[in-house]
Amino acid sequence: MRTKSSQKREALLEATLNLVNNNGFHAAPMSKIAKLAGVSPATIYLYFKSKQDLINQLYINSKIAFTEEAFVNYHESMPVKKGFELIWFNIANYKIKQTCASSFLAQCETTPMIDSKIREEALEYFKPLLQLWERGQQEEIIKPIASHILYANAIYPLTFLLSSHKRGDFILDQEQLKIAFKAAWDSIKL
Amino acid sequence: MRTKSSQKREALLEATLNLVNNNGFHAAPMSKIAKLAGVSPATIYLYFKSKQDLINQLYINSKIAFTEEAFVNYHESMPVKKGFELIWFNIANYKIKQTCASSFLAQCETTPMIDSKIREEALEYFKPLLQLWERGQQEEIIKPIASHILYANAIYPLTFLLSSHKRGDFILDQEQLKIAFKAAWDSIKL
DNA sequence: AATTCTAAAATGAATGTTCATTCTTTTTAG
DNA sequence: CTAAAAAGAATGAACATTCATTTTAGAATT
Structure with missing residues (x-):
């Protein structure tokens, strides 16, 4: 297995990302991934144990990139609402850009394709947001309810807006983003 | 192509549902679907043109069943908040049961597996909720914002809560449901 | 500096399997 | 007896993965 930072490895991950995105998991055969990345099918197996391994690593990779963006400029010393607003817009803008x-x-x-172990691993990276919410609850700014409900109402809606945006049903510009943020905040603020 | 209401047809749809659910689209071959439904693989083609057709019809079927449940006991004469509450809990309880x-x-x-034509067809069935929201906006009970944002914040969070519930990360009982409803309502009410 | 050598990197062509779909035959029911 | 329904076996394509071989880059030797 080759080093984690190789041009070919990156190209393979990116090729997989594009194929899965445009046609779904079922239409991303190793042969096409190889062709798109400009390597031979056999080469994939120098970098990844199997197709499942390739998918898992792409998931982890993407999740890490995503959460890193989410917390850019955030610091625990920020006021709760400011911190949440920053994180929320970081996430929104990342989703729009990427x-x-x-x-x-x-x-x-x-999808049940991702191993649950890998899924749990990715959860770790989201802790700062959960901690922010706890702080907000102590300061009686945020509703004293389960973090799952907070996440479902404050962050998850962005997933829907983005997929509508991607499909072209709805244009998510900066103005709409502000409106959506207010709705998100209203759902979790005390 | 056989009549739309046949025992075998129903059995095939149900078998497909179970297989896709437990293992994803990629692990639901026609041979397994046939075995689970207790028929020969060839028989599937008496009821469905192709695998894609089977998936599309299962999608439409499920969507119709879902939206029918959503509007049980709802009538346009209901007050906006009562109507929304009814629909919201109908959806939540359907998701928990089914x-x-x-x-x-x-x-x-x-997934990009579902044809976009079929997807649009399914959208039609949700109109009563959009009309309820319009009425709420006229009565200045509901925020005057795009229906996509309303949906994202009021209904879509249930999808996250249900998948957490299914994974076992979070128990969505009637008490949590009430809390989640309040968050949903707070996000869209004026 | 040119040549030789070597191990890693990469490849194209197999391999064996799985799958959707079809063909031919048999079963069923009226 | 017949036409519809269903079946099992067959077909051919697509796929993940592996194999045997070639290419590459750079170190070692002249």
Whole structure:
């Protein structure tokens, strides 16, 4: 297995991302992935144990890139609402910029294709947001309810807006984003 | 092509639902679908043109069943909040009862496997909710914002809660449901 | 500096399997 | 007896993965 930072490895991950996105998991055969990445099918197996391994690693990779963006400029010393607003817009803008990566992730959340172990691993990276919410609850700014409900109402709606945006049903510009943020905040604020 | 209401047809749709749910689209071969439904693989083609057709029809079927449940006991003469509450709980309870069907639908929303024509067809059935929201906006009870944002914040969170529930990360009982409803309502009410 | 050598990297062509779909035959029911 | 319904076996394509071989890059030797 080759080093984790190789041009070919990256090209293979990106090729997989594009194929899965445009046609779904079922239409991303190794032969096409190889062709799109400009390598031989056999070469894939120098970098990944199997197709499942390739998918898992793409998922982890994408999730890490996503969460890193989510917390850019965030610091625990920020006021709760400011912090949430920053994180929320970080996520929204990342999703708008990186349509491919985020719709791949959306697909991963609902498909049984991703190993649950890998899924749990990715959850770790979201802790700062949960901690922010806890702080908000202590300060009586945020509703004292389960973090799952907070997430479902404050963050998850973005997934729907983005997929509508991608489909072209709805244009998610900065103005609509502000409106959506208010709805999100209203659902979790005390 | 056989009549739309045949025992075998129903059995095939149900078999497909179960297989897709437990293992994803990629692990639902026609041979397994046939075996689970207790028929020969060849028989599937008496009822469906192709695998794609089978999937499309299962999607439409499930979507219709879902939306029918959503509007049980609803009438346009109801007050806006009461009407929304009724529909919201109808949806939530359907999702809890029919875990299989609803997680299949969740998978369909994010995968490019479903033809967009079929997808549009399914949208039609949701009109009464959009009309309720319009009425609410006229009566200045509901925020004057795009229906996509309303849906994203008021209904879509249920999809996340249900998939957490199914995974076992979070128990969505009637008490949590009430809390989640309040969050949903707070996000769209004026 | 040119040549030789070597191990890693990469490849194209097999391999064996799985799958959707079809063909031919048999069963069923009226 | 017949036409519809169903079946099992067959077909051919697509696929993930592996195999045997070639290419590459750079170190070692002249």
